[in-house]
Ligand SMILES: [Ca+2]
Ligand SMILES: [Ca+2]
Ligand SMILES: [Zn+2]
């Protein structure tokens with residue numbers, strides 16, 4: 001459609017409808033500057049004291065910038081907030097000569113220090129270069145408007161009219177009206193409060209566990225295919241989901257207000273946003289806490305593993321970090337550094353990112369269906385046979401490999417059990433068992449009244465093993481005297497007994513005689529006595545996990561584990577009871593970041 005006729009139709013509608021009470025449905029800027037075909041505008045660089053002063057003010061170095069809610073064209077209140085932000089920014093000391101302003105010099109020193117430059121307070125070339133690096137648009141120092149004094153809000157509430165109280169409460173989009181500075185602040189807070197009630201958003205972090213996201217159709221990238229963009233965003237959400245207890249789901253059907261995080265590309269004035277993009281260079285994206293993410297389409301965004309351009313994945317992961325409540329982290333290796341660091345192959349969220357997000361949302365926790373070390377023999381570089389192991393955790397239909405050396409799960413986990421362990425039940429495994437003697441080496445999975453033997457050479461469950469035994473087989477046939485289903489099991493190499501746990505009892509099964517050992521079953525609490533009275537799982541154990549890393553058996557139940565006293569512990573402290581249980585601890589304090597990922601993200 002030609003712009004002229006488009007305008008005419010708009011005017012016609014304006015005359016025909018009481019349009020002032022209607023929300024603006026267009027996502028484009030009113031002057032349509034964002035619809036012009038882009039002739040790649042260059043961002044203005046920092047070159048002198050004035051532009052450096054602007055830079056320091058814009059990114060919160062002279063004073064924190066209010067940076068709060070998302071803003072789309074429908075959020076009139078939040079638009080008002082931007083006016084506040086600008087008004088406050090203008091109230092800073094306005095020195096004609098920045099070199100004489102103590103505020104400017106202090107801000108410059110701070111900036112230099114955090115960018116590993118000599119804090120001279122003088123604008124030299126190195127400092128100018130640092131300011132001109134590609135960067136995120138979120139200010140380095142920002143405050144939430146909810147941190148502005150309660151007193152201010154109460155004083156202004158008397159200025160608020162009853163009418164405007166009503167219109168923010170109603171589910172209809174708020175009316176366009178001129179408001180004074182503090183009225184806007186008030187109604188923005190009310191707006192946010194309403195949003196919180198509707199969407200479960202509280203304080204600076206999301207209080208709900210499942211967040212919906214959507215790519216804005218009117219804001220697709222002009223440089224990457226829609227499928228490439230979607231893939232990158234799924235991967236970016238997945239990377240956060242792998243290390244924190246939040247799930248993310250792509251939602252292309254719910255009404256827009258029900259979508260928590262909307263992602264879009266734009267140039268200059270874009271997507272009804274209050275903040276303008278600056279052309280090619282400098283700012284590449286920005287995000288609003290608990291809100292939306294905008295990418296500067298004047299930048300050369302590229303797909304993962306591309307050698308040139310700016311990796312959309314890296315930028316998306318960074319901006320999602322902001323949406324979740326993180327500020328910039330000045331630390332090498334962190335994805336939350338404000339500047340874009342060219343992509344090293346296979347970047348991942350590092351330790352500081354994990355700790356930062358987990359300080360807001362907590363760690364991922366149990367329970368697990370089973371956990372085990374998968375032991376395999378292989379020849380080392382000197383041709384000697386060595387035993388290696390990998391640790392696995394199973395929950396429902398998913399499994400994680402745990403890298404003990406790095407104390408985290410393998411990147412990209414979890415994986416469906418059906419993908420990694422073909423032939424065993426695809427979910428809710430009761431137990432894993434590795435029977436390992438001089439004459440026997442076999443691995444089994446248990447579920448319900450049956451068990452499966454796993455062929456480690458072919459990496460699939462046996463239909464029939466070399467002894468002619470077919471699987472799955474009844475537990476009562478393979479392990480006479482053992483009831484089913486079982487809760488968990490482990491093989492004690494010292495006694496050559498399999499311990500089967502069921503409810504509050506434990507059965508020792510003598511694999512050489514193929515029968516239950518004398519005087520069993522016994523109570524778990526009698527065989528594995530508590531060191532501290534009453535600190536004991538008693539029954540319904542989820543997993544009995546023998547860890548080669550720790551040379552110890554651990555009993556898992558719910559979110560907690562009890563470590564079983566081993567021989568080394570007893571040599572150090574002979575008064576400890578045989579198989580005694582140390583007091584319980586959270587599983588998440590010993591094994592980090594074993595996190596669920598939403599199924600919509602698992603199909604990557
Ligand atoms: Ca830019
Ligand atoms: Ca179990
Ligand atoms: Zn940022």
Ligand SMILES: [Zn+2]
Pocket residue numbers: 270271273274275286294
């Ligand atoms: Zn924006």
